[in-house]
Amino acid sequence: MSCYVYVNIRWRHVYTAPRTAVKGPSGPGTAGNDRKAADVEVDTVEEAPAELPGPAAETAGTARETTGRAPAAPRRARASASMADVARLAGVSSQTVSRVSNGYAGVTEETRRQVLAAMKELGYRPNSAARALKRGEFRTIGVITFSLSTTGNVRTLEAIATSAAAEGYAVTLLPVAVPTQDEVRGAFSRLEELAVDAVIVIMEVHLLDAATIQLPPHVQVVVVDSDAGDHYTVVDTDQHGGTRAAVRHLLDLGHRTVWHLGGPEDSFAAQRRTDAWRAALVEAGRVPPPLIRGDWSADSGYRAGLELAARDDCTAVFAANDQMALGLLRALHERGRRVPDDVSVIGFDDIPEASSFLPPLTTVHQDFAEVGRLCVQAVLRKMRQVGPERGTTLVPTRLVRRDSTAPPPRPAR
Amino acid sequence: MSCYVYVNIRWRHVYTAPRTAVKGPSGPGTAGNDRKAADVEVDTVEEAPAELPGPAAETAGTARETTGRAPAAPRRARASASMADVARLAGVSSQTVSRVSNGYAGVTEETRRQVLAAMKELGYRPNSAARALKRGEFRTIGVITFSLSTTGNVRTLEAIATSAAAEGYAVTLLPVAVPTQDEVRGAFSRLEELAVDAVIVIMEVHLLDAATIQLPPHVQVVVVDSDAGDHYTVVDTDQHGGTRAAVRHLLDLGHRTVWHLGGPEDSFAAQRRTDAWRAALVEAGRVPPPLIRGDWSADSGYRAGLELAARDDCTAVFAANDQMALGLLRALHERGRRVPDDVSVIGFDDIPEASSFLPPLTTVHQDFAEVGRLCVQAVLRKMRQVGPERGTTLVPTRLVRRDSTAPPPRPAR
DNA sequence: CTCACTGATGTTTGCGTAAACATCGAGCAC
DNA sequence: GTGCTCGATGTTTACGCAAACATCAGTGAG
Structure with missing residues (x-):
């Protein structure tokens, strides 16, 4: 085995008391300590490098070091104080500063006060990059979301940010402009070199499948709004239960059947609401009318509403979200179909404006705050390896x- | 001057060809090189530490190091590969890996390919903490916002995130739950130890004043939605111009005056819309009616609407945002006041749903995407010190x- | 009185990267 | 051929922090 001893001599400015002349290695046979160090102290007369290389240029960088012209004292141009600076000012070692900074025990009250005073004076702030490098974690959660255009996403994001903050985590946002595989892949690859410990994805998961493989190891993923519980940890609202409640409510009012204004085809949430709507009708022995699709927008709801207004047999509509319900209400109103007298309308989400619609909208409330909270909890649990690897958590609706629902105009046929 | 030479001997595993026996310092008088290094190469016979401490435990950590039982080869339990690992596999120095990783010139195509292959095989991802530590920047922008409940904030945030991503920056979100001094201060102090290079604040700035002092140095701030251009760099929409256009529009239709449903008192944006409303009326020689205040919510608009509906002399209302306009529409409708036949209503924001209100709402469009984009540009310019320190940038409305505005019911009196 | 122990504090080291500097050969002008 | 430049690559170091380890003065048991 070929090794060599590597002797590294460097200058070092002394600002503390002189040390012992020579320190030998702690013991040649010590296991677990591969390195031996020999410190040789030497007194030198400095070569006095002129000291006049233009005083203005010399002082330009930062406050002049009080230690003077020591060749090894690096005058760095940094602006913020480091632990070493604090330590110097407080007259302690940087390790003690670290202890104070992290609230470790074993520091005298007296020392602590001095350190804190020094910190304050220098305006010291721990460098999070160094901290992250040392600790191996960033205390940051990444959130990938396809646009913030839907209430649900926004509310969830907000709750995630709040919950994460409560746990001492920050949230980094990764918007995906267009929901294509490439875009998602792009977000993930940006993520790879991003400072995050875990990821929460608020998106339809079928865009995920092919993209996920590239995720860095040890980064946990939690997914919202998906049925991929087999592969991921998923948190979602109880779409099925909410839909069922909405349909049952309309049927109980006496409506013969319930029409459905569904969300876009590529949305899992929309898919599940549609499935649940159909199942609830079948379960009650009713015939599901043809499905009408929107794209979540009020405009698409309006267009669908124009269609539905033309049909006499349509007395109850379940819209997959409140925005579409809004458009629906406008179309029905324009066509002279009164809500709820002629047609009952029910939405999904319970956006804040829903209570101010004309008429105020009966809808299914989703607790996005809870979803966000659970996401953070789940992802933290996964990081700490105390949670299940996969599975779906449902938040009740x-x-x-x-005032947008009422019994049908004629007694149920 | 008292210095000492510091001799540091350590073991080092050799994986390259042996080097020259002794390298002297490059020259004692060299200016600008404070350090002298003496490298002494020594051949040693290894003590052969048994090699059988349980093979299973030995291999458990990670893939077995190909270099074998070298005592100085640290078998770390880390999961992700570092540059050194890539370098080892590719048979180059880590610096070359760095060059490839950062796309620097001066690397042979051949070498580059090898390095890239090694990166791929090991699944190498640059460690952003180390990178940030070295480079002194995080490539991250922090966004402080008071809740994501308003469309404007959300849209702006989204645009910020998108623009930042385009510039290679990530966005970290700092929600402030309650708009109190303490909360804002808290957000800032969390921010202090957060990994951000700059901050964008989407908030009323009078909550800022007392809090800002604690910001870490060299972190630039850009503020949205404020009139504090004297102290900060501010990006905002042209509240004044938009309001003026709205008021003029109503006056031009023949309305004698325009009522105003203002936003909350503590909002700068609300304040400016109110001021502009009043100014526009005065400019046109009209008498501003009493101000009615809401809190941005549709409910508050509804309550205000009930009041206004009772007044015969109210033929035109300018609501400070679309949500309040929505509530207003409902109140007017409930009280039998037709919009726009009896009362004209105009909003502010142009939220996506506004076109689906009953009737579709005439409103002032704000380009939040542009605001977000400009925020990022401004903050990056400030970081690069090529932008002005303060001042306000206005985005046109x-x-x-x-269909919610029309001439007043009777010819103007 | 000695020694093991304890608690406060200091010293060394390494995390992964990239800047600065060093080296080394090839090509080129003289 | 000599010296020089240039391009490719390697080596050293520092970034700021905190874990691991070292030191050192008291304290109390023996």
Whole structure:
């Protein structure tokens, strides 16, 4: 085995008391310590490098070091104080500063006060990059989301940010402009070199499948709004239960059947609401009318509404979200179909404006705050390896009755 | 001057060809090189540490090091590969890996390919903490926002995230739950130890004043939605121009005056819309009616609407945002006041749903995407010190005419 | 009185990267 | 051929922090 001893001599400015002349290695046979160090102290007369290379240029960088012209004292141009600076000012070692900074025990109250005073004076702030490098974690959660255009995503994001903050984590946002495989892949690859410990994905998961493989190891993923519980940890609202409650509510009012204004085809949430709507009708022995699709927007709801207004047999509509319900209400109103007298309308989401629609909208309330909270909890649990690898957590929904639903115009046929 | 030479001997595993026996310092008088290094190469016979401490435990950590039982080869339990690992596999120095990783010139195509192959095989991802530590920047922008409940904030945030991503920056979100001094201060102090290079604040700035002092140095701030251009760099929409356009529009239709449903008192944006409303009326020689205040919510608009509906002399209302306009529409409708036949209503923001209100709402369009984009540009310019320290940038607004405004019921008196 | 122990504090080291500097050969002008 | 430049690559170091380890003065048991 060929090794060599590597002797490294360097200058070092002395600002503490002189040390012992020579320190030998702690013991040649010590296991677990591969390195031996020999410190040789030497007194030198400095060569006095002129000291006049233009005083202005010399002082330009930062406050002049009080230690003077020591050749090894690096005058760095940094602006913020480091632990070493604090330590110097407080007259302690940087390790003690670290201890104070991290609230470790074993520091005298007296020392602590001095260190804190020094920190304050220098405006010291721990460098999070160094901290992250040392600790191997960033205390940051990445959130990938396809646009912030839907209430649900925004509310969830907000709750995630709040919950994460409560746990001492920051949230980094990765917007995906267009929901294509490439875009998602792009977000993930940006993520790879991003400072995050875990990821929460608020998106339809079928865009995920091919993209996920590139995720860095040890970064945990939690997915919202998906049925991929087999492969990921998923948190979602109880779409099925909420839909069922909405349909049952309309049927209980006496409607013969319930039409459905569904969300876009590529949305899992929309898919599940549609499936649940159909199942609830079948379960009640009713015939599901043809599905009408929108794209979540109020405009698409309006267009669908124009269609539905033309049909006499349509007395109840379940819209997959409140925005579409809004458009629906406008179309029905324009066509002279009164809500709820002629047609009952029910939405999904319970956006804040829903209570101010004309008429105030009966809808299914989703607790996005809870979803966000659970996401953070799940992802932290996964990081700490105390949670299950996969599986779906459902957040209950709640039917909010307002004024857009009523019994059908004629007694149920 | 008292210095000492510091001799540091350590073991080092050799994986390259042996080097020259002794390298002297490059020259004692060299200016600008404070350090002298003496490398002494020594051949040693290894003590052969048994090699059988349980093979299973030995291999458990990670893939077995190909270099074998060298005592100085640290078998770390880390999971992700570092540059050194890539370098080892590719048979180059880590610096070359760095060059490839950062796309620097001066690397042979051949070498580059090898390095890239090694990166791929090991799944290498640059460690952003180390990178940030070395480079002194995080390539991250922090965004402090008071809740994501308003469309404007959300849209702006989204645009910020997108623009930042385009510039290679990530966005870290700092929600402030309650708009109190303490909360804001808290957000800032969390921010202090957060990995951000700059901050964009989307908030009323009078909550900022007392809090800002604690910001870490060299972190630039850009503020949205404020009139504090004297102290900060501010990006905002042209509240004044938009309001003026709205008021003029109503006056031009023949309304004698325009009522105003203002936003909350503590909002700068609300304040400016109110001021501009009043100014526009005065400029036109009209008497501003009493101000009615809401809190941005549709409910508050509804309550205000009930009041206004009772007044015969109210034929035109300028609501400070679309949500309040929505509530207003409902109140007017409930009280039998037709919009726009009896009362004209105009909003502010142009939220996506505004076109689906009953009737579709005439409103002032704000280009939040542009605001976000400009925020990022401004903050990056400030970081690069090529932008002005302070001042306000205004984004134009645009009146969107829909169906909620019309001439007053009687010819103007 | 000695020694093991304890608690406060200091010293060394390495995390992964990239800047600065060093080296080394090839090509080129003289 | 000599010296020089230039391009490719290697070596050393520092970034700021905190874990691991070292030191050192008291304290109390023996």
